[in-house]
Amino acid sequence: MIKRSFFTLSQPMLNYDLVEPDPKELESIPIPPNLILLLNEPIDSTRPPLIKKGAAVEKGEKLCLYNDSTEYTISPVTGTLTFIDTYSDDFGNTSTYLVIKNDQGQTTKTDSAIYDLKDDIASADQYLRTLPGAPPLKLLAKDDVKINTIVITCADTDLLSTTNQYVTLKFLDEVKQGAKVLKRITHVPNLCITIPEGLNIKEEFDSIKVFKTALKYPSNLPAIILKDHLNMILPAGKKPEDIGVCFISAEAVVSLGRAYKTKSADFEKILTVIGKQGTRYRVKATIGTPLHKIFKAFSILVNDQDRIIIGGPMMGFSTYTHLHPVQPDMDIVMIQGRDILPEISDYPCVNCGNCLRICPANVPVNILVRYLEADLYEEADDKYDLSSCIECGLCAYVCTAKIPLFQYIRLGKHELLKLRAEV
């Protein structure tokens, strides 16, 4: 954990890690006997499901719950479906998890299903949503969303993660090929790529604009990239796609390119794993691998009250189970020992102004939190810019009173959406 420096006249410097110039080969995690897949659709017990316990599934087979489902997942192995149940995330949203017993053993060579991929986005969206890196194909395929700029992010969004940098460094040619595929299937006129300053690669991309992003957090957040490099201000409460910009990770671009080359899907996700002492490992694991298999491979001991963090220390989430599977969009997993968990407090704001000065979106967090504590969400948004927050987490990082500021803000946004949905 990065602590406050002794002299802090300037703001604390949280810098992104750079991938080492000559990274080691990835450690490969064997395909586990049981894989867990998450399907972003809740179980509806009143309807007959398409998939049942005991069913045989093929590698590359598309699995969806009901006839008219738009959500699907792809089985990474040939095996048997042994379990289906409801999974709920940290905000109580429910989805479904499937357990697949691996019948193919360790062979990755088993032929995956061949897809009938055409050069249009709808066809890609039909099969490739769960590629490693989770390309936002669903968004791109939407008719009512007009995307005119796609930003390929080789710079990882959260701290500590170097997954996308690694992919860029190792598979630069495939990034370029993937970008061509992306351009061909989406017909989006502007293609841009973000590369962290100091990453040692040849920056020659035909017809792709290169943005050098600073190493200082949070310069790789979508809203900041829009502001710094595209000269676009993200309107409060809007998403980048609302102003015609879509972000896609370098890994997703690479796997998209591969998928179009082989007409089949790839299931090996690259992950940065951070151990308790901050040791970094970089692994390749099949999507659906339970996390404890990865920890076991590096003899990382997970004890009671430790924290498993997925997605990075500033913006990620923590899971309640070792069985949480590797997901297509999971770039980093870190373990925090219980002895270094920072405490949070129920102290009131003392108005020291640290949050205010560090906020990249100029949100008056010190006043906002008073409204959020009192559940006044509408006022918080109207007067104190709740929805301008770009969710970087810096306010809670620097809070002297240790108020869980970012947690309040996320809850506030969630409740506000609920309130507005009810109206």
Added chain:
Amino acid sequence: MNNNKLTVSHAPFWHDGDSLFKMNLNIMIATLPAIIFGIIQFGAPAVGVLALSLSSAMAWELIINVLSKKKITIGDLDSAVIGLVFGMMLPATSPWWLVITGTFVAVVIGKMIFGGVGANPFNPALVGMAFLMLSWKVFFDFDAAYINYEFNFTALAPLAALKFQGVDAVADLFPLSDLIMGRQVGAIGSTFGLGLIIGGIYLILRGYIRWEIPASFIAGIIVTALCFSMAKPDTYAGPMLHLFSGYTLIGAFFLATENSSSPANRIPMLLYGFFAAVMIILMRNIGAYADGTVLAILLLNLVNPLIDTIRPKALGKGISNA
């Protein structure tokens, strides 16, 4: 496979390790140069006043915590800072009951009844001080307070001398070097200008006070006092006398910067510091008080919520959907 119970919470999972305890401890450390000098200058009675002030302030908070059946909060040292700064503003000869009454008003009325730390609209130490100054004015006559002391410098409180004897009389009495090095009569912690500046700079560098407030405060003192003395050099003293006497420097670094009663945005901080200083000079030069620091900062505390609404526009606010 094991089935451990994991800790689950929301991002961010890091914290920079700062805390209220550390912040307040650092403020107390920063007062040390001025306090040690005050103790050397004024002797054992100064130790007594400071110790009683600090301990009684914490005791008042503890009593209120117990009475209101709330969590005990003295561990964050907020009351300790109030008590210490309050003690620094008292003459070393203050009687015990004056100190205890003052800390009662400061901690209980100035802070606890508003809801404790972070909720006070005024600087608690100043609320206590204003109460004492209005009720027992005689104890704040520094010339009378140190009547039994023998000093090897001018044993007159500079601001009172200025008020009652005029600028001509004080011109030679208080050389600038004496004022900076604390060779003047005043409250325990307010005489050693250099020590206060060192403490203040330490706090600014550590990030525990915001540099804008002391900087604009000092600029305000210099600019306003200079304007007055240039207009009528026979009537009004120059800026340096004002800067290094009375409560000016303790005000700049330890009183005006109190977190919850001062603004947090940049332009409001500059306005707040500057106008607090303008008010001080106005009170000293035109008003009835010899030293208006206490009331001037309280007045600006009152304006704080209003001026702190001047703030930069948040990202993406007020932009129509492109």
